[in-house]
Amino acid sequence: MAINSEVLVIGGGLAGLTSALKAAREGADVRLVSYKQSSLRHASGLVDLLGYTPDGEGPITDPYAAMGDLPEEHPYRRVGVETVRESMSLFDEVTDYRGDHTDTNALVPTHGGTVKPTARYPTGAAAGLASDDRDVLLVGLESLVDFDAPHAAAHLEAAGVPFDVRGETIRFPGDLQADAKITRYAKLLDTNGDVAVRGRKKGARDALAERVNTVRDTEERIGFPAILGDAHTDAVRAALEEKIGADVFEVPMGPPSLPGLRLEDALFEALDEAGASFETGNPVVDFDADGERIETVYIEKNGAKIPNSADQYVLATGGLVGKGIESDRESVTEPVFDCHIEHGEDRYEWFDGDAFGDHPFASFGVETDETLRPLTADSAVQFENLRAAGSVLGGYDFAAEKSGSGVSIATGYVAGENAAAEAR
C-alpha cells in the first residue's frame, strides 16, 4: 500500500506549486511533496518573465515580444508564448500581484538602488514604480543594514529616475537589537504591538509613522524595506499611509524575503482551495519503476521510507539552489530519477574564465520534449509518466535573463496541465 494520488508533484517552489495548482484545477487528485522551503524565501518576491536577452541586452520592454528570438532549447520556446500568457493569468488570479494590465515590464526600484525590469510585483511595491514621477523618500532603519536608504537614493538618482529621491535613516521605535530578525519587525507591525518610546508604550505602527513624519519633507511616496507585516501587510500599509499622509511602498529586499514568503503562503492557500494535498519537510529519495513508468516514489523520514504512488509525476525540485541538480567535480546529476543532464566531459568547460562571462553551468538542467518529459542522452523519453518543470530544466540562465519565476510558472503550468490530462 502507499499514499495515492493521480498526480504527484515533487518540489514546492514556484514551479511545483503552479503545476499542482493547474493539475488540481483541471480536476485531478493532486498531491505535492516537498523537502525544504523553496527558493522563494531567498528571492525578492518579484516575478520576472524576461528582463534581458541571453546575451545580456536590455532591459527588455516587452518580454512576450522578445520570446520569439530566444534560442530553440529555451523553455519559453518549448511551451510557446501563448501558454506563457495563460500561465500568468492563473498566477494573477490566485495572487494579489500587479502588472497584469500591460505586456511591458514594470521598473521596480530594488534595495541596492537599481531599477529592475519585472513582469509582476506585489501590491505593496506598487506605489514605488520608477515610471511614476512623484518624489520619493526612502526610509531605512538603523538596525537593518541591508538597506542603506541614502545610498539607494543616490543610486536611483544616478540611474536617472524621473523624480527626486532622498534617503533617511531612522531608528525603529522601541530600539530593537541590532540583529533583530525581519520577522520581529513584521510581527510588531502586524499586531501593532507595544514598543517603548521615551518610557511610554505605543503601538508600533503609530510610533513608526511618527518617526517618519519628523524626517519627511513634501514627498508623496515613502518607501520602506520589505518588513511591513506578514499576515496583515495591507492593514499595516494602510495604517502607515493614513498616519503619514502619503503613499507607502515596500522596496524588495535580499534574502530572507518577506514578499517571497507571502507569495509562498498565497500559493499554498490557493492549492488548498483547489483541493490538493501537500506535505513538506522530507525529501523524495528513491523510486520504483516498471520499464517506462514510475510506479512509486519514496519519501524519507529519518530512515523510514514512506511510499507515495501516482499515475503521473512532476519533477520540480529546483536547480542548484533548490538541490534539484547536484554537481561535484566529476559530473552534474539530477538526484531523484537520475535524469540525463548534458554537460561537458571536462569540468573546465563548465564555466567561463571571465567571472561575468557566459557560463554553461548556469543553464545546466534536464532536457525535455514539448510536453516536458525528460529525455535520455539519446533523446528518448525517459519515463512516460514523468514531467519536469522550473529550474530543474536546462536551456536557460535565469540569473542573466531575469526569467526565473516566469519560466517556473510557465513550465509548471504546462507540466500540471499535461499530467492532469494523462491522469484522467
Add this chain to the structure above:
Amino acid sequence: MSDAQSPTEFDPVEPNTGEDFEPVDVFPDSNDFDLRPGADSCFKCSVCDTNCPVAEVDDEFPGPKFQGPEQWRLKQTDDDYEIDDSVMSCSNCMRCDNACPSGVPLSQMHNTARGEYVSEQMDKFSIEYVRNRILANYRTSAAIASKVPKLANWGMNFGPARWLMEKTLGVTKEREFPEFAEETFREWWAARGGADASRRNAQQRREELGLDRDADKKVAYFHGCYSNYNSPNVGQAMVRVFEHYGYEVVAPEQKCSGTPMFANGMLDDARRHAEVNVSSMSDLVEQGYDAIASCTSCSMALRQEYPELFDIDGIDKVAENTFESLEYLRIHEDIKEDIQETDVSGELAEEFAYHAPCHARNQGLDRQSVELFRDLDGAGIEDVGESCSGISGTYGWKEEKYEKSMEIGEEMFEHMEHAEGEVGMTECPTCASQMEHGTGYEVRHPLELLEAALVE
C-alpha cells in the same frame, strides 16, 4: 492479565539493553558530535531565522542561525567559549530545521548546546534549574498525581498553591494544570485484558474483513505520558481504531519520550528514559512490530532526536520503524476511502478548528488531518494557519516566558475564533492546552474523531 504477557514472551518490565550496550556520553565530552561540517555548510541566508517563532516576539533571542552554526563555529575555534545563555530561550519547536536549504542540523546543534550549557554552566541549586527539572520530569509528577487524581486536580489548581509556585519556582500561575484521569490508559488496558485481548480482537476483526486470521498486523503503541495520565481516551481510540483494521496492539513498558527534557537541556534524564524506550521498542521491532505514537512530539523524539543525540543499541532501527498513528494507517490502509464512505453523528459531529503542532509539521504531517477529514460527512475541519501555538511544551509554563508564549499564540487564537467551529483539534497535548487556554475551546484529538467515524 497484563501486557507483560504479550504474545511474544517479551518481558517489557525489565529493560533489556543487551550485553554490549554502550551509550555514548554526550557530555561533557561533546567531541563525539562533530557538527562542524553542518556549521560549515551554513551560508548565512537567515532563512532559518524567518521560521523561528521565538525570535518573532523576543527581541533578546538571537535566533537559530546564531544558536546553531555560529555558536558551533565559535566553540570550535575557541576552547574557552561558553555557550550563550540565550540557548535556554529556544523552545525546541524545531521549525528552523525545516527551513535550511543547506541541511544544517539546527535542532541537533541546539539540543547539544543546551545540554552542555545546563551541565556545565547552570547552577544546579538555582531556582531555574530546579524548576526546569520539575517541568521536564513531568512524568514523575504525573505518576504520583495520578495515584490520587482528584486530590491532585484540586491541589494543582488551588489558588494559593499556584501563587506559591509562581513565587518560589517560577511556574506561571496563569495556567491551569492538566486534569488527571481517574483511570490511566495502562490501568484501562490491563483491565481490558492487555495484549492477549487485543490479539483476540484483531483476529476476530481480520476474519470479519476477510483477511487471513493470522495476518502479520501488529503494532507497539508508544502512548507517552499524556495519553496515559491525562487523556486515556486518546489511547483508547488508538487501540480501537487499529483493532478495527485488524492490528494487534501491544503497549510495552515505556518512560517519557524525553521531549521536555531536550527542551530544558536535561540530556542525562532524557537518555535514561530513552534507553528504556528504545530497549522496549527495538525488541518489538525485531519481531516485526512497528512503533506507533499518537503524540507528534513523541514520534519526533523516537524518529529524530534519539538517533541525533544518543547512541543506543537498536536506535536507528526503532527510528526507521516509528510512525504517527494516522500516518501509518494512511500508508497501509485505504483510510481515505473509508472516511469518504462514512459519517459521524453525535458528540463528534462538529466543526473543528485544527492546529498542526510544530513537531507534526517537521514530520510532514501538518496537513494530514485536514486532508483526511475534509471528506468526512457530518464533521468539518478547518486549518487555523501555520503559526506556532506558543506553548512549546514547558516553555509556556515558565513565568518569564508566559507572555511571549501568549504573544506567539495570538495568531492561532485569532484564527480559531474566526474559524467556523468552536471545538479545537490537534495531535499535541500541550498545544491542546494552549488552545484551550487562549480560546476556552474544548480540544479533541484526530484519533477520537476517527474512532467515532470508523468504529461502532
